[in-house]
Amino acid sequence: MFRADTWNRIKNLCQRLAEGRGRPDDLEAVSSLIEQVSPMEEYFAFPGRLVVLQIKSLFRDEAYEELFALVNKIVGALMSESYRRKHINLHSIIDVSEQDEEEAEDNDERIRRRPYFEVLIVDDISHAQQRQQRDSLTDFRRDEDAFTYEPIFVPSFEDALIAVLFNPAIQSVVIRFGFKLRSAHNMPVLNRYLMQAQLENLDDLEPQDYGVALADVVNAMRPELDLYLVTDQAVEDIAGRVGDACRRVFYNREDFLELHTNILRGVDARYDTPFFTALKQYSKQPTGVFHAMPISRGKSIAKSHWIKDMGEFYGMNIFLAETSATSGGLDSLLEPHGPIKKAQEMAARAFGARKTFFATNGTSTCNKIVVQALVRPGDIVLVDRDCHKSHHYGMVLSGAEVIYLDSFPLHQYSMYGAVPLREIKKILLELKAAGKLHRVKMLLLTNCTFDGIVYNVERYMEECLAIKPDLVFLWDEAWFGFARFGPTYRTRTAMHSADTLRKKYKSEAYRTLYAKKQKELAKVKDGDIDGLLEKHLYPDPDKVRIRAYATQSTHKTLTALRQGSMIHMYDQDFNSKVEESFHEAYMTHTSTSPNYQILASLDVGRRQVELEGFDLVQKQVELAMVLRQRVSTHPLLSKHFKVLTVRDMIPAEHRQSGIESYYDPERGWNEIWDAWSGDEFCLDATRVTLFVGGTGLDGDTFKNDVLMDQYGIQINKTSRNTVLFMTNIGTTRSSIAYLIEILVKIAKDLEERTEDMNGPERRVHEKKVHSLTHELPPLPDFSRFHDAFRPDPNGTTPEGDMRTAFFLAYAEEECEYLGLTDGTLAKAMEEGRQVVSATFIIPYPPGFPILVPGQVVSDEIIEFLRNLDVKEIHGYRSDLGLRVFTEDALVRSAERMRGK
Known part of the structure; x- marks a missing residue:
């Protein structure tokens, strides 16, 4: 946005100069802006470095009319992205404004009806040599090419890094052997991108190692890009060193035809959508339908007199692509061997997984599949108490003995945060001391939470594996599917962290580190749990097994139809221990009639993020930052609303970097790289939590009665005094502007209403505000399982058998009702009775169980339920x-439990 806004400012100033209305400071402003945009354009093919030189020349010659015409054309092409569809001639500025029609019809101008991308070439060569290489590549273009591209040349290691982080149109990088280390530019906006690369000891590199090092860094930051290395060293040695980072290694000066075809082939490999393509081909085939789907081929609609509007609304393609999985028309989701199998393999590559499975009935089902595949009755599972309800039901189905983990509470906003690492380590060490560690199977956490709290996944896995080296991790990343395609976000995803840890534990450097840390741990006394909690624990490299699963609601944050989800896995023991049970669990929960349109959308969504996910996620984050800035700096909005900051949502002890906000009105934007690399928890910038308690409206009322009913603004999540706005890859600047406009209208209306209130009305309003800002019910922790549902009631660890409690409640005679408002519940508890829930009790919001079957009802829980509105x-x-449960039922259950 900074680049586009800068060009727009230049255009507006040039228009005043061209019209003879220039102000005294316009010349200096134009000169300054041109100097700002000049280094940025070296990283883009359009308009590019040469055009900027032309602009500078026109400005020096005071040719303001021609200057405005040229800049206006550039801005128009950038805003509409027409340069991606056709060649824009910027080098001739005679009658520029009248050339569009002629260019559109001129075959020599190469109308681009094919997807367009840019190729970065890293080589310190003269401009004449750049033109020669560009011509050598573009001369091989053919009408039958599926794509078209333009090359960009940069002379240094740093410039290459800036380019791939600054220019999302780059899809391929050609790294030659004659480039420099440092960039000639020193611009703060560009330095941000260098900081994001987090390079260390760059000056220690030898020139002959620049190419391999650059390939490694670019691959780490943008793994979706195709890299080609051109070297003057022993090509066989270099090929072995770059590993999977490069698609091809060329010796000396490569054949330009070979490079051109490789560039197109590389992009085509990501563009391919095997299942979507097969589905399109199937829809064109003339077939006779003699299976159990009247809607297939649209026949039941086309021949109807009463539902033709359905066909008109959806269009016929969706029905032409309908078929029965058992009819043999297309691949089977349950036993994939063709295009679905290939599509899943390509998704695994895109998301950094070793295996990926598609699901057409949402992440709720994905969660139950993974749990059932991995957990057996009697296994102990550590579960985030405020995770999605599907996990709790998964525990019931699997027969797991559950230990619930409490997140840190945010009482003032009626929401929970995330589970501190210290609590998890403590539980694991206590289980080890009790001799139960061998029964611990899985740790289940939500990353990121609905409210945007993101775990330090790598550290959590490392320290837990130090205690239990084969622990399985299930990371619910339902709301985090986009994270793979943002370089900073990626570091906190399950698949990236699993791959990083596996490579780390295989290195000699880690073995040395492990030996050193073990000597330090030897000073901690046996059984000193508190002493171990203060240490960063490291797993034994000879025992550790990386076993990570991530469930992802692709439809929530990427392009896919509703209920389109994926299961990603990075499990070293999958083939030997899980494959058969996973297959059975997948069969158990997956429909034999999956929706092919959902599967096709998952395939296309994968294509999109591999080719433009970096760009889309970058813009998504930028728009969320803009929304934060506008609310924080607007005098009326900041008076009535507050955007919750990192400081508000993550306690200081979990923010080792000390960062308090992404944006501060006094200091501006803060750098977040240190926070994301080291803090225990971070805040997802794409989620903007707005505190609305000062309006006197609770979150639910603000959402439904104001945002939705009055202005048609849809949101998912509220708490008692907050509403959550989520940006996504489909969010536009216009939608952000509309939201800001509506918030201003709401604030103005509130101002008018409060000004017009009489005394009693004002007191009522102030009471509501006070209730929403000061009288918030404390959030209760998980109490405990009743002894009747604890396999080891005399033990020191708190695991419970929720499955037994869940199915016991099926018997009506074992249960009764106690009133929350008629006093019967309070009376029973005052008399000393242990009241035990027979069902899940799930308030919306917050949307997770406050009570689960078998859990003892505490005073804190009752108080919370009474205060819920x-x-x-x-x-x-x-x-x-x-x-x-009745008291007699608890006695009988305890006897049965002891009988086990």
Whole structure:
């Protein structure tokens, strides 16, 4: 956005100069802006370095009319992205404004009806040599090429890094052997991108190693790019050193035809959508339908007199592409061997997984598949208590003995954060001391949380593996599918962290580190759990196994139809220990009639993020930052609303970097790289949590009665005094502007209403505000499982058998209701009775169980439920109360449990 806005400012100033309305400081402003944009354009093919030189020449010659015409054309092409569709002639400025029609019809101008991208060539050569190389590549273009591209040349290592992080149109990088280390530019906006690369000891590199080092760094930052290395060294040696980073290594000066075909082939490999393509081909085939789907080929619609509007609304392609999986028309999701199999393999590559499986009934099903495949009855599983309800039901189905983990609470905003590492380590060490570590199978956490709290995945896995070296991790990344395609975000994803750790533990450097740390740990006394909690723990490289799973709601954050989800896995023991059980679990939960349109959308969504995910995620983050800035600096918005910052949502002890906000009105933008690399928790910038307590409206009312009913603005999540705005890859600047406009209208209306209030009305309003800002019910922790559902009631660890409690509640005679409002529940608890929930009790919001089957009802939980002002509480019947187990049922259950 900075680049586009800078060009727009130049255009506006040049228009005033061209019209003879220039102001005294316009010349200096234009000169300054041109100097700002000049180094940036060296990283783009359009308009490019040569055109900037032309602009500078026109400005020096005071040819303001021609200057404005040229700049206006550049801005128009940038805004509309027409330069991607046709060649824009900027070098001739005679009657520039009247050339569009002629250019559109001129075959020599190469109308681009094919996808366009840019190729970065890293080589310190003269401009004449650059033109020669460009012509050598573009001379091989053919009409039958599937894509078209333009080359960009940069002379240094640093410039190459800036280019791939600054220019999202780059799809291929050609690294030659004659480039420099340092960039000639020193611009703060460009330095941000160098900081993002997080390079260390760059000056220690030898010139002969620049190419290999650059390939490694670019591959780490943007793994989707195709890299080609041209070297004057022993090509066989170099090929072995670059590994998977480069698609091809060329010796000396490569054959330009070979390079051209490789560039197109590399992009085509990512552009390919095997299942979507097969589905399109199937829809064109004339077939006779004699299977159990009348809607297939649209026949039941086309011949209808009453539902033709359905066909008109959806179009016929969606019905032409419908078929039965059992009819043999296309691949089978349950036993893939053709295009679905290939599509899943390509998705695994894109998301950094070793295996990927598609799902057409949402991540709720994905979660249950993974749990059932890995967990057996009696296994101990550590579970984030405020995770999605599908995980809790998964525990019931698998028969796991559950230990619930409490997240840090944010009482003032009625929301939970995430589970501190210290708590998890403590539980694992206690299980080890109790002799139960061998039964611990899985740690299940949500990354990132609905409210945007992101775990330090790599550190969590490392320290937990130090205690339990074969621990399985299930990271629920339902809302984090986009993260793979942002270089900073990627470092906190499950698949990236798993791959990083596996490579780390195979290195000699790690073995040396491990030996050193073991000597330090030897000073900690046996059984000193508190002493171990203070240490960073490291796993034994000879025992550790990397076993990570991530479930992803692709449809939530990327392009896919509703319920389109994926299971990604990086499990070293999958083939030997999990493959058969996973297959059975997948069969158990996956429909035999999967929706092919959902599968096709997953395939296309993967194509999109491999080719433009970096660009889309970058813009998504920028728009969220702009929204933060506007609310924080607008005098009226900042008076009535507050964007919650990192400081508000993550306690200081979990923010080792000390960062407090992404944007501060006094200091501007803060760098977040240190926070994302080291802090225990970070905040996803794409989620903007707005505190609305000062309006006197609770979050649910603000969402439904104001945003939705009055202005048509849709959001997912609220708390008692906040609403959550999420940007995504489809968010536009216009939608952000509309939201800001509406918030200003709401603030103005609030100002007017409060000014017009009489005394009693003002007191009522102030009471509501005070209630939403100061009288917030404390968030309860998980209490405990009743002894009747604890396999080891006398033990020191808190695992519970939720499955037994869940199915015991099927018997009506074992349960009764105690009223929350009629006093029967309070009376029972005052008399000393241990009241135990027979069902899941799930208020919306926050949307996770406050009570689970077998859990003891605590005073804190009752107080929280009494103070809730939400309309939905699943599992609770307002007419009857809480469904709980009878005291006799608990006695019988305890006897049966002891009988085990």
